[in-house]
Amino acid sequence: MLELIAQYPVIAALVALVGLGAVFGALLGFAAERFKTEGNPIADQVNAILPQTQCGQCGYPGCRPYAEAIANAGEAINKCPPGGEAGIQALADLLDVEPIPLDEEHGEEKVKAVAFIREAECIGCTKCIQACPVDAILGAAKQMHTVIAAECTGCDLCVEPCPVDCIDMIPEKETLQTWHWQLPDPSAYRPEIIATDQAPARDRAA
Amino acid sequence: MRRIYDFHGGIHPAEHKHTSVRSPIAEAGIPAELILPLLQHVGAPARPVVDVGDQVLKGQMIAEASAFVSAAVHAPTSGTIVAIEDRVVPHPSGHSAPCIVLAADGRDEWIDHAGTGDYTTLDRGALLNLIRSAGIAGLGGAGFPSTVKLDVKADTSIETLILNGTECEPYITADDMLMRERADRIVEGAQILRHLIQPGETLIGIEDNKPESLAAVREAARDCGIEVVAFPTKYPSGGEKQLIEILTGKQVPSGGLPADVGVICQNVGTAAAVRDAVLLGRPLISRITTVTGEAVSNPQNFEVLIGTPVSYLLEKAGYRPARNGRLIMGGPMMGFTLPQPDVPVVKTTNCILAPSPAELPLPPPPQACIRCGMCAQVCPASLLPQQLFWFAQGKEVEKLESHNLFDCIECGACSWVCPSSIPLVQYYRASKAEILQLRREHARAEHSRERFEARQERIAREEAEKAAKRAARKRAAEERAKGTAAGGPAEDPVQAAIERARAKKAAQQSAGGEDGPGELEKLEKAVVTTRKRLETATAKLEAARAEGSDLAEALQTGVEKTRAKLEAAEQALREHQQVRGGAPTEAPPADAAQAAIERAMAARAAESALDPREKARLQMEKLRERLQKSQARLEQGRAQGEEEKIVEALESTVARLQEKLATAEAELQDAEAAR
Numbered sequence: 001m002l003e004l005i006a007q008y009p010v011i012a013a014l015v016a017l018v019g020l021g022a023v024f025g026a027l028l029g030f031a032a033e034r035f036k037t038e039g040n041p042i043a044d045q046v047n048a049i050l051p052q053t054q055c056g057q058c059g060y061p062g063c064r065p066y067a068e069a070i071a072n073a074g075e076a077i078n079k080c081p082p083g084g085e086a087g088i089q090a091l092a093d094l095l096d097v098e099p100i101p102l103d104e105e106h107g108e109e110k111v112k113a114v115a116f117i118r119e120a121e122c123i124g125c126t127k128c129i130q131a132c133p134v135d136a137i138l139g140a141a142k143q144m145h146t147v148i149a150a151e152c153t154g155c156d157l158c159v160e161p162c163p164v165d166c167i168d169m170i171p172e173k174e175t176l177q178t179w180h181w182q183l184p185d186p187s188a189y190r191p192e193i194i195a196t197d198q199a200p201a202r203d204r205a206a
Numbered sequence: 207m208r209r210i211y212d213f214h215g216g217i218h219p220a221e222h223k224h225t226s227v228r229s230p231i232a233e234a235g236i237p238a239e240l241i242l243p244l245l246q247h248v249g250a251p252a253r254p255v256v257d258v259g260d261q262v263l264k265g266q267m268i269a270e271a272s273a274f275v276s277a278a279v280h281a282p283t284s285g286t287i288v289a290i291e292d293r294v295v296p297h298p299s300g301h302s303a304p305c306i307v308l309a310a311d312g313r314d315e316w317i318d319h320a321g322t323g324d325y326t327t328l329d330r331g332a333l334l335n336l337i338r339s340a341g342i343a344g345l346g347g348a349g350f351p352s353t354v355k356l357d358v359k360a361d362t363s364i365e366t367l368i369l370n371g372t373e374c375e376p377y378i379t380a381d382d383m384l385m386r387e388r389a390d391r392i393v394e395g396a397q398i399l400r401h402l403i404q405p406g407e408t409l410i411g412i413e414d415n416k417p418e419s420l421a422a423v424r425e426a427a428r429d430c431g432i433e434v435v436a437f438p439t440k441y442p443s444g445g446e447k448q449l450i451e452i453l454t455g456k457q458v459p460s461g462g463l464p465a466d467v468g469v470i471c472q473n474v475g476t477a478a479a480v481r482d483a484v485l486l487g488r489p490l491i492s493r494i495t496t497v498t499g500e501a502v503s504n505p506q507n508f509e510v511l512i513g514t515p516v517s518y519l520l521e522k523a524g525y526r527p528a529r530n531g532r533l534i535m536g537g538p539m540m541g542f543t544l545p546q547p548d549v550p551v552v553k554t555t556n557c558i559l560a561p562s563p564a565e566l567p568l569p570p571p572p573q574a575c576i577r578c579g580m581c582a583q584v585c586p587a588s589l590l591p592q593q594l595f596w597f598a599q600g601k602e603v604e605k606l607e608s609h610n611l612f613d614c615i616e617c618g619a620c621s622w623v624c625p626s627s628i629p630l631v632q633y634y635r636a637s638k639a640e641i642l643q644l645r646r647e648h649a650r651a652e653h654s655r656e657r658f659e660a661r662q663e664r665i666a667r668e669e670a671e672k673a674a675k676r677a678a679r680k681r682a683a684e685e686r687a688k689g690t691a692a693g694g695p696a697e698d699p700v701q702a703a704i705e706r707a708r709a710k711k712a713a714q715q716s717a718g719g720e721d722g723p724g725e726l727e728k729l730e731k732a733v734v735t736t737r738k739r740l741e742t743a744t745a746k747l748e749a750a751r752a753e754g755s756d757l758a759e760a761l762q763t764g765v766e767k768t769r770a771k772l773e774a775a776e777q778a779l780r781e782h783q784q785v786r787g788g789a790p791t792e793a794p795p796a797d798a799a800q801a802a803i804e805r806a807m808a809a810r811a812a813e814s815a816l817d818p819r820e821k822a823r824l825q826m827e828k829l830r831e832r833l834q835k836s837q838a839r840l841e842q843g844r845a846q847g848e849e850e851k852i853v854e855a856l857e858s859t860v861a862r863l864q865e866k867l868a869t870a871e872a873e874l875q876d877a878e879a880a881r
Contacts, residue, residue: 014662041503052651079457098314134657153654176245179299180639184632 042073042095049090053082054133055155057107062133076100081107082154113154115147115170121166128158128167208435211455217619219376219539221415226379226498226505231387233509235523236283240308240513241550242268243295248350249275254306260287262751263317263662268306271338277351278341279551280489281308282511284315296516296535296552308513319487325398333402333484340483341490341553346370346381346444347474347536349554352480355472356402358465364466366454367405369396369477371412371419371484372444375537378557379683380494381474383507385419387411388478389426393479396432398484403470408432410474411453413441441539441769442617446471460613495551497523499560501530507527510551516558517547533561539618540568573626581620587613591620591630598633603644604710606637614638614835676730697705736772743768822874829870833863 006011058079060066069075070091077091078100085102092099102109117128117137117179124142130133136152139145147158147167159167172178216761245251246493252269262268262281269279288309292302301512322328322336334620338353358364367817369392373381385392394412410427412420414436424434437443447473448456464471482488491512498505503524510519516533517525533544535556551558559566583592589610597605620630747761840856 047655050651051647052654052658054654062662063655064659133661134654135661136657151654151657174297174299174301175299176295176301176303178643179297179301180643181298181632181635182642183636184629 002163032122040068040071043068045094046070046091049083049087049094050080051082051087051153053153055082055115055153055157056133057081059106068096076103078103079106081109082112085107096157111171113156113171114149114152115154115156115158116149116168116170117145119144119146119167121164123164125163127161127163131161133159208433208453209323209455210435210437210651211452212441213451213586214588215586215619216442216448217584218439218621219441219622220441222377222498223379223382223415226377226496226507227382227386229506231383231505231507231509232493232522234511234514234519235309236312236314236511237514238310239288239515239516240285240310240511241284241293241515242279242282242306242513243293243306243550243552244269244304244306244511245256245295246279246280246349246552247277248348248556249273249354251304252276252279252341254290256287256306258287258290259271259287262287262308263315265319265491266319267341267489268308269340271341275351275354277343278489279306279512280341280491281311282491282513283308283310284313285310294546294549296544296549298450298542298556305550311361321486321488323483325484326401330402333398336484337480337862338487340479342476343481343490343553344473345475345479345493345553345556345812347540347554347556349552351454352472352476355465355470356399358403358470362465363468364403364465364468364470365406367396367400367403368449368469369399369408369410369474370444370449370471370472371410371416371423372449373416374413374439374441374444375539375557376441377498378496378537379498380496380507380556382416382419383496384475384478384494385416386422389419391478391481391705392423392474393426393430393432394485395479395481396427396703397430398480399472399477400432405470410434411449412436413439413443441619442586442615445586445615445617447615460610490553492553493553493555495519495555496557497560498557498638499530499534500562500565501526501560512553513550515548515550516544518546519551519558520560524862525560529562530560531566531568532561534559534561534566539622540616569621569629570627572628575626575628578625580623584619584623586617586619587615589614591634594637595628595630595633598637601637601640603641606641611637639661726779726782729775729782733772733775733779735773736768740765740768740772770820819874819878822870826870826874829863829867833860833867836860836863 006022043064044067048062050063050067052063054062056062058066060069066075066080070077077095078088078099081102082085083091085099091100115136122139122144124139124144126139126141126145128145129137129139133155134151134153136148137145139160153191154169155173156169159169227449239638244254250271250273253272254269256262256266256268261284264281264283266281268281269286271278282292286309287306287308291305292305293305293307294300295303296304297303326331328336334353334357337356338351342352344352344355346789370391371381371385373379391695395406395815396410410423410432412423414420420434420436427434435453446464448470450464450467451457454469456469458464458469474504479490479493484492492509493512495510496505496507497519502520505523508519516535517761520533533547534541535544535549535555535558536542538559538561541557541559575592575595577592579592582589582686583804587610592612594606594609595611597611614634616631616635620629621628621632624630684721702843726748743761743765747765750758750761795876836856836859839854840860843853843856
């Protein structure tokens with residue numbers, strides 16, 4: 001054996017390398033089958049960042065399809081107006097790409113709103129119920145409909161199908177419960193670090 | 207002697223407490239209007255139980271606790287409910303919130319109330335209910351409904367009950383004055399709480415900068431097993447977790463509650479309020495509030511009714527607005543600037559601070575963080591404020607959480623020592639709120655996602671059910687079709703229906719005539735037999751004639767008679783059929799058009815049977831007739847002097863007809879020539 005290797009070192013090396021390749025290849029192949037991940041973990045993570053308004057402003061029928069398009073088809077991350085800049089930033093962090101400004105084509109970031117049906121005008125056509133992606137509208141044919149405010153994602157999708165135009169999108173008002181402190185605005189102060197910066201101000205005051 | 211522990215960090219700001227302790231607690235009196243916010247505590251807002259216009263007595267419940275974490279609100283004096291509406295409340299946002307507005311009638315008439323003589327006879331639940339219905343929320347600052355804290359689970363054993371008389375924040379002396387003047391009430395309250403919780407030990411913790419309070423409480427608590435502990439002054443030793451560490455050496459775990467380490471902490475003011483509620487039956491309708499600062503001439507403590515406008519209270523203390531920079535509710539470290547002076551005093555209002563601009567100047571503009579680390583040295587929660595500051599600026603939520611941002615008690619020690627005057631606490635408050643909002647939004651998004659997926663599933667299921675039904679129907683139809691082809695005509699419903707209809711119609715028709723099918727048959731039979739007889743008679747007559755028999759004449763009359771009979775029979779049959787109307791042999795009247803079409807077709811067929819010469823002649827004759835008619839009409843028109851247009855039309859018609867006649871004649875000639 002040793003003699004054979006000593007006699008044909010090139011062939012022996014080749015055999016050794018091919019053998020190693022085969023062994024590791026088989027190992028990797030086995031691991032790929034054995035430890036296969038179900039579903040698409042990236043799409044799941046992207047979907048967790050998306051705001052789940054299911055509004056379709058991105059051009060996909062819901063958040064999940066858009067998440068899959070981002071994960072698999074390399075779709076742009078700036079097509080979600082409800083997610084806004086914060087959402088784009090989170091997606092950019094997750095996918096390790098540069099954050100890009102929101103695509104104006106798909107709408108602009110708006111204050112969150114809740115749909116409201118002017119009930120006196122509702123004719124009970126159920127069109128809005130069919131349009132609602134989260135089943136947040138209650139009602140039956142020829143009966144007045146109403147929006148369950150707590151379930152409404154503010155996606156706008158019910159407004160257009162309404163034949164009598166009785167649905168308003170009411171922006172959410174800030175209340176005592178939703179109010180919160182804002183980060184201090186550093187630009188509100190003019191830092192006077194250099195002593196001479198203060199001189200003109202004193203002159204004016206005097 | 208009890209061992210006193212120390213907590214990490216802390217600062218020693220100027221106390222400014224001496225100015226407001228020079229005079230005793232004064233009654234603030236009854237303002238004309240009291241504003242009672244429904245949310246003065248942590249938790250859910252109270253639910254109003256009175257209507258506008260109702261007369262209420264002092265101590266009457268006007269709003270009840272609406273949830274487990276909620277507290278009732280009571281009328282602080284007798285009067286009329288004038289409004290239940292949104293008013294500006296003491297909150298840094300300056301927002302309005304629902305309030306009950308009470309116009310005082312000045313009589314200050316108490317509702318019937320009685321204390322419990324011996325509270326030790328009451329069971330736990332009844333005692334807790336008593337405290338709950340008195341609307342007691344922590345008077346120290348956060349305003350956590352007291353019963354929630356006191357209602358310890360059966361499986362947690364409480365070793366230590368601590369009454370917090372620390373009052374470490376500068377300027378505030380409300381608890382100090384309470385302890386000096388009403389130490390006995392505090393001790394009575396402590397005994398009630400001790401009875402309720404059954405702790406191993408009961409401590410009253412007081413900083414050593416309040417010797418008068420210490421002496422008074424020690425005196426009141428002598429020989430009753432409650433230990434009064436003095437410890438060195440340091441800000442913020444009044445923080446719940448800090449005080450627990452000072453007195454017991456135990457650290458409350460991050461995100462945990464004091465009960466997790468066997469400790470319950472209550473403010474001394476809360477203990478006094480519990481005592482009033484249990485022994486006197488008085489709900490929480492007033493509290494002690496410090497009014498201090500250089501902009502008031504008589505800084506002192508007031509016993510003030512909840513809902514009293516701050517402006518009224520300031521008047522009582524000799525407020526000089528000209529000297530005042532801004533109004534602060536709470537202390538200089540943790541308080542907030544009031545949006546306006548008309549907001550009411552609430553259960554958590556321990557101090558109104560009206561400093562002059564020089565006394566409490568606005569912070570200078572912040573400068574860059576120089577990483578000096580002083581904030582980390584003073585942080586009582588052992589956090590890294592400078593790191594949190596960077597993460598807050600960068601909105602790095604995960605880093606903030608992993609650096610325990612939520613353990614920050616917002617005491618302001620870091621901002622106080624910061625040489626760059628960075629408003630650190632504001633960064634933490636904003637970041638906390640931001641994170642909480644993100645969590646809320648994320649929970650909401652998850653909820654929406656679940657609903658969306660449930661809907662998608664439902665739609666798919668319904669679609670599948672529909673498809674299955676369609677497939678089942680299709681299969682059934684195919685099977686039926688196969689059965690029909692195999693020779694089961696009765697199985698075809700359409701065919702069966704048609705047959706049923708036919709049978710019905712036939713039955714109707716047969717039942718139509720009044721004498722039924724019998725009469726018709728009789729008549730028909732009569733016709734047939736008569737005809738036979740006629741035939742035989744005729745045959746006999748011919749035979750007789752051929753033989754030259756003399757019977758021929760007799761036979762002749764017989765034949766004629768039989769023929770007359772036959773004719774009569776036939777006539778009868780026809781008449782019978784006409785009477786029946788809808789006789790099966792006759793076409794139904796609805797088919798008149800069909801009949802006309804058939805007649806026309808028959809006429810055409812007859813015409814086509816004629817040879818072309820005849821046809822041409824017929825046509826020519828018809829044309830001639832029409833021409834004559836037209837000419838006659840033209841003459842008539844001319845004679846009657848009709849309109850020119852009509853005459854012209856008639857003339858052209860005549861001309862056309864003449865032309866046609868000429869061509870027809872030519873054709874006829876051609877046809878004759880061809881023959």
